[in-house]
Structure formats: structure tokens, C-alpha cells
Amino acid sequence: MKIVMEQKKDSKPLTKQSNIEKENKPVALNIKKLNIYYGDNHAVKDVSFSIEKNAVTALIGPSGCGKSTFLRSINRMNDLIPGARSTGGIIYEDVNLIGDDINVVALRKEIGMVFQKPNPFPKSIYNNITHALKFNGIRSKKKLDVIVEESLRKAALWDEVKDRLHESALSLSGGQQQRLCIARTLAMKPSILLLDEPASALDPISNAKIEDLIMELKKEYTIIIVTHNMHQASRISDKTAFFLNGVLVEFDQTDKIFTNPSKKDTEDYITGRFG
Numbered sequence: 042m043k044i045v046m047e048q049k050k051d052s053k054p055l056t057k058q059s060n061i062e063k064e065n066k067p068v069a070l071n072i073k074k075l076n077i078y079y080g081d082n083h084a085v086k087d088v089s090f091s092i093e094k095n096a097v098t099a100l101i102g103p104s105g106c107g108k109s110t111f112l113r114s115i116n117r118m119n120d121l122i123p124g125a126r127s128t129g130g131i132i133y134e135d136v137n138l139i140g141d142d143i144n145v146v147a148l149r150k151e152i153g154m155v156f157q158k159p160n161p162f163p164k165s166i167y168n169n170i171t172h173a174l175k176f177n178g179i180r181s182k183k184k185l186d187v188i189v190e191e192s193l194r195k196a197a198l199w200d201e202v203k204d205r206l207h208e209s210a211l212s213l214s215g216g217q218q219q220r221l222c223i224a225r226t227l228a229m230k231p232s233i234l235l236l237d238e239p240a241s242a243l244d245p246i247s248n249a250k251i252e253d254l255i256m257e258l259k260k261e262y263t264i265i266i267v268t269h270n271m272h273q274a275s276r277i278s279d280k281t282a283f284f285l286n287g288v289l290v291e292f293d294q295t296d297k298i299f300t301n302p303s304k305k306d307t308e309d310y311i312t313g314r315f316g
């Protein structure tokens with residue numbers, strides 16, 4: 042299934058150049074003058090930056106600054122919120138994802154999302170992975186078995202669950218449930234993973250496992266993560282974007298943001314002086 046449902050007659054082709062950043066690193070997403078509103082609430086204000094491919098980009102900032110709104114707009118989860126609207130561009134492979142010609146079902150396969158609270162289906166571990174695959178027409182047991190194993194291995198969960206695939210997913214620990222949710226997303230073969238505080242509801246050991254997993258997954262996927270945990274952002278991300286009141290205050294290499302930020306607001310936030 043293609044992301045673009047139909048090419049609009051008046052839509053201009055976007056140049057391939059837009060997919061190469063200034064430093065010549067491949068770009069996964071180009072954000073251009075993005076504005077997001079909930080009714081009269083202007084939640085994300087004129088945000089422009091590029092998200093690098095096969096890297097981890099952390100979104101940080103105080104509560105209510107628009108991190109989740111921004112993240113959710115990338116795979117159009119905001120469409121589900123009455124009164125939400127966006128202007129500007131989120132350019133992915135020369136397509137503006139906020140256009141009205143987007144097939145959001147196909148988009149959400151290509152750009153998968155994992156939420157703060159693990160939300161497995163009340164089904165077996167196996168069926169959690171195969172549910173959407175079957176819905177998408179994959180019926181062969183052999184094929185399904187292969188994808189289940191591959192996805193669970195990628196999510197670093199296979200060894201823990203291989204002998205209990207037909208037990209309920211709800212019998213897993215919170216950390217295992219979250220890795221199952223990641224496996225379920227990976228089964229759809231996405232290229233980008235959106236993670237909204239994926240480890241904040243977990244104990245420190247499960248948290249560390251998710252962090253290790255993210256470091257491993259970035260070899261194959263582009264990862265964008267919202268986190269309130271400054272240590273986590275500095276440990277696992279390559280780039281960091283600091284938001285404040287809906288504005289992207291600073292975006293840079295994570296090392297730079299955490300050791301020598303350019304803006305005072307960024308420094309105040311990372312040193313815990315506000316928020």
C-alpha cells in the first residue's frame with residue numbers, strides 16, 4: 042500500500058535535494074514551518090529542522106511544550122483529536138505527510154509508534170504480533186512464524202518468550218510488554234519509530250533494556266523519542282531538540298546541547314532550573 046493515495050493535480054514534485062542535510066547526512070524527515078493547533082491553542086509554532094536517518098533524535102522540554110503533539114503529528118495520530126489541525130510540512134521521501142492525500146493506514150505502518158504505557162492486546166504473545174499482519178492479508182503460518190521470531194529477536198525478547206508464545210501477553214512483566222509492543226511495531230516493517238516516553242513507566246532494569254534496545258535498533262531504523270529523563274536523552278540520542286511553549290528553542294548534537302547549549306533557556310532546562 043502506498044502512503045500517497047492519489048497525486049493531486051496541482052501538487053509540485055519536491056526536490057530530492059531536500060533529503061540531504063547540510064552536513065551531507067541522510068535525512069529521514071524534513072520539518073518545514075510546522076504549526077499545530079488544537080482549536081485556538083497554538084501548540085507547535087513554526088518548527089523547522091531535519092531528522093537524521095538511522096539516528097536517535099530526542100525531544101525534550103517541560104510539560105506542555107508540545108513534544109508529544111509534534112511526535113504524534115508525524116504519523117497523523119493527531120487526526121484522531123477533534124479540532125486538531127496542522128500547517129507546513131513534514132517531508133518524508135518527497136511527500137508532505139500532513140497533506141490530505143495521505144493514506145494514514147499505510148503511513149502508520151511505515152512510521153510506527155510506541156506509547157508510554159505498554160498496551161499489548163489481551164491476546165497471546167504470538168497473536169499480538171500476527172494480528173495486524175493477518176489483517177493485512179498475510180495468512181501463511183510459515184510466513185507468520187518467521188515474522189514473529191524475527192520481530193521478537195529484534196526487540197530483544199525472543200529468548201525470554203520463545204517457549205511461551207501462546208501464553209497471554211498480559212502475563213509478561215511491564216518491561217517485557219513494552220518490548221512486545223516494540224516487536225509488534227517492528228513486524229509491520231517500519232522505517233521510522235516514534236517512541237513517546239517508552240521507558241518512563243518501567244523499573245530501572247527494564248528501562249536499561251529498552252535503552253540498549255534503542256541503541257541496537259537505530260542501526261536499522263530512524264528513532265524519535267520523547268523523554269523527560271535528561272540522563273536518558275544524553276545517553277541514547279545523537280541529536281536533541283529542546284522545545285519550550287511550542288517553539289523549537291534549540292536543536293543540535295546531543296553532546297553540544299548537554300555540554301555547551303547555545304541558548305540560556307536550554308541551559309536552564311537541562312540543569313533543572315525550571316520545568
Ligand SMILES: Nc1ncnc2c1ncn2[C@@H]1O[C@H](COP(=O)(O)OP(=O)(O)OP(=O)(O)O)[C@@H](O)[C@H]1O
Nearest residue numbers: 079082084102103104105106107108109110111122
Ligand atoms: N488532545 C488534546 N486536545 C487539546 N489540547 C491538547 C491535547 N493534547 C495536548 N494539548 C495541548 O497542546 C499543548 C502541548 O501539549 P503536549 O502534550 O504536546 O506537550 P508535551 O510537551 O508532550 O507535554 P508532556 O511532557 O506533559 O506530555 C498543551 O497546551 C496541551 O494542553
